[in-house]
Amino acid sequence: MFCKLAWKNVSRSLRDYGVYFLTLTFGVCLFYVFNSLESQWCMQMLSRSAHYMAESILVLMDVFSAFVSVVLAGLVLYANTFLMKRRKRELGTYLLLGMPTWRVSLLLVLETLLIGLLALAAGLLLGVLLSHGLGLLTISMFSAYPTEEAFGLILSVKAVGKTALYFGAIFLAVMALTGLTVSRSRLIDLIRGARKNEEMKERPLWTSVLTFLAGAALLGAAYAMLLVRGLLMIDSLFFLMLALGTAGTLLFFRSLSGFLLRLVKGRTGIYYRGLGMFVLRQFNSRIHTTYVSMTAICLLLLLAIGVTACCAGLNDTIESNTDAAAPYDFTIQNYSGDTEPVDIPSLLTANGFDTEEALRGAWLCPLYYNDPGLSAPGGEVPDVAVALSDYNALMALQGRPGLEEGELPQYREEPLASGPTGFTGYLVVPDRTAAELSVRRQLFAGNYAGDRQTAEERLQAAVASPGFSQTGSYRLGTRIQVYMENMGTKLMALFMGLYLGLVFLIAAAAVLALQQLSQAADDQSRYQTLSRLGAPEGMRDRAVFAQVSLAFFLPLALAVVHAAVGMTAANAVIAEVGRVDTAASSAITAAFILVVYGAYFLATFFGSRRIARGDG
Incomplete structure (x- = not known):
């Protein structure tokens, strides 16, 4: 009977709970959406090639969620205060009819629990739909073609549990505050709960x-x-x-x-x-x-x-x-190439990555220590030099024109390698000049022949194998890694905003x-x-x-x-x-x-x- 009265009050007073219910529903929805990001296709793609970016986004969302929970708790408490003010006369009537204070407090606790459960259910339902919309938005940002599973509705059990936990704590605080407020209220204060109206004081126009x-x-x-x-x-x-x-x-x-x-x-x-x-x-x-x-x-x-x-x-x-x-699509740098030159294509093939089959173009290029006496016409003296034939071969892989010998030596800023260490400042010298310089390292660049993601997974496995990694000090940089790092930055800005x-x-x-x-x-x-x-x-x-x-x-x-x-x-x-x-x-x-x-x-x-x- 008591629960039935609480349900009847919630149903009858739903008009008073409108803003309160909206705040709770939007809060639950928002909290679920941004705590279910790890289930999104975009985050799974990001985890494959830029794992640290995915982890940074998830950690940032956890920090933001703690901040958001405090803000939402304040809003819910503020809304609950308004509802208590609106219902003072009703609560005073219950006390006037002989209902004990503790039962009035219990009634309000049950009503708060019911409205909280309804808002939690509605917010989670809306959150699943909005999460799907956010997933489609992020999918549209990727140039990679998503799988069919990426377009389906996803329910994150972890996010549901986290949302229920946070909002459960908020509702417990609200219920405790509600019970405390009623227990300390006097009957006369409840009956005379209306506020005085403010008198209008007109100000001079000037x-x-x-x-x-x-x-x-x-x-x-x-x-x-x-x-x-x-x-x-x-x-x-x-x-x-x-x-x-x-x-x-x-x-x-x-x-x-x-x-x-x-x-x-x-x-x-x-x-x-x-x-x-x-x-x-x-x-x-x-x-x-x-x-x-x-x-x-x-x-x-x-x-x-x-x-x-x-x-x-x-x-x-x-x-x-x-x-x-x-x-x-990728570059492999051999940092020990000055002492241990390696036939990188053959080494990759021996470790499970057939360069003849998997690549549509590649070039093994030595990089040289530049002679301090060599400088470009503009006066730049970079510490890295590359032979003209190697430079033109690398430019051909990029689909760009090369240089003529009459234009040398020339300072260039186009990156030679994929990734943050791409040598954006180097000197192109004639082949005969390069032959007199000391090798600094080796650079192997190539483009995949088939599916990039599949080829890259095979390449990473080959580079990580003991038969490859023990022959020198290598650094692998790929286009997909760079793309995912850029994509992760954009997603972080989008989610934060x-x-x-x-x-x-x-x-x-x-x-x-x-x-x-x-x-x-x-x-x-x-x-x-x-x-x-x-x-x-x-x-x-x-x-x-x-x-x-x-x-x-x-x-x-x-x-x-x-x-x-x-x-x-x-x-x-x-x-x-x-x-x-x-x-x-x-x-x-x-x-x-x-x-x-x-x-x-x-x-x-x-x-x-x-x-x-x-x-x-």
Whole structure:
């Protein structure tokens, strides 16, 4: 019977749990998605050739998850506080009817448990679907062709367990706090749980105009400093720029307490239409205490939009970067080639990698210690030299033109090897000159004839075999390794951006939604008065919609302006290593705002409308 009452209360009060349920569901979904990354096809591919990058991403996600769990715990506790405030009269009625305090506390604990289980189930279901979408997004970034299994839905049991553990701890804290709050509450406090309404204090127009102009001037100065100085100059002026931007945002919302009302008053068609006067005066009265929170919400939205857009649209031009750093499918360097020259192709064949069959082109090239007396016409004196015939053969493997003997000696910066030690600065000399120099090491470069992944696995096995590795000191560098390292960097930026961006977005939307629902509860008596004065229900509903829209979209509009300026500065930095795909970043960011922010907006509007009608 007691459990049935708890279930009935949850079902009946689901309208009050709307924002609370959304916050829990989005939190569970987000937590599951980014803790199930190791099950994604892209991470499995990354683990094969760049294991340390995959481990770094997973470790980073663990650190972020701890941070996110703290943020979500704060949001859940904040939402629970709002619910307790909304239900004080109901709880007081239970006590007035003779129900013991401990049973009221137990009732709330059961209700919290039920709503938590429902949110956990819904969040995990949504998380599996969103994880699949994120997997498809990352698959589209790889040039490698994925297997059919990569496109299927994946359920990570480990991520489910981790999510349940973290949110179980959060729910235990909420249930303990709820029980403690009820046990310490007095009956009179519960019966008189409503808040006092704030009195409107209208400010002179000139002060609002001056405040608005001062805010605009501060924002303009901050924008100019950001665009001129850029994002990378972290000094005292950088923090001054942040302070100016924050102060400008604060003054902008502070000015709305008089500026917006006086501005619309001059437009009688808007001010006197429907309940326009009521809506604006209500907004004007609230801004005295909410402009600080609106500033904080605007800055959170700025972080959400900026981080998401930069990281989601980041295109490191991986293919071109890989071509530059890895001109061949693989290179093997023999560091002991000066003392033990080795026939590397024959040695590979003897250890299970048939170079005649597996390669469509290859070249064994000695690298020489350069004579200090040899220099290029430009004056460069690199310490590595390569013979003209070897250089032209290597360029042929790359599909590039070689050099003529009349152009020698010549300093070149094209990498000779694949990987970080690719000799990007060396001297090309005639063959007869090279014959007089001492060998420094050997370089064997080649391109695979068939499937790259299969050929590379066979090559790595051959190089790692004792019969090969014991003949010298070797270093293997491959195109796939370089590609995966570049890909890992991009994935890390993408996952970090999406994770943090969504957390900031949920935090901003949840705080704003709870604030508006609390204000709707305060305004309930005013809407009842409007009803008694003859205002039809549709007109009152439109007034609620206008109030919620002002609260949600004013911070969003200014955050979009901030983000546009910030993205312009960020593009200048990113252009040094890649480019920003503005279409992709805008589409992904808009989709997240539409889904998350839009869901909170709708939940807040329907909740506020229900309260204004007297149903809540």
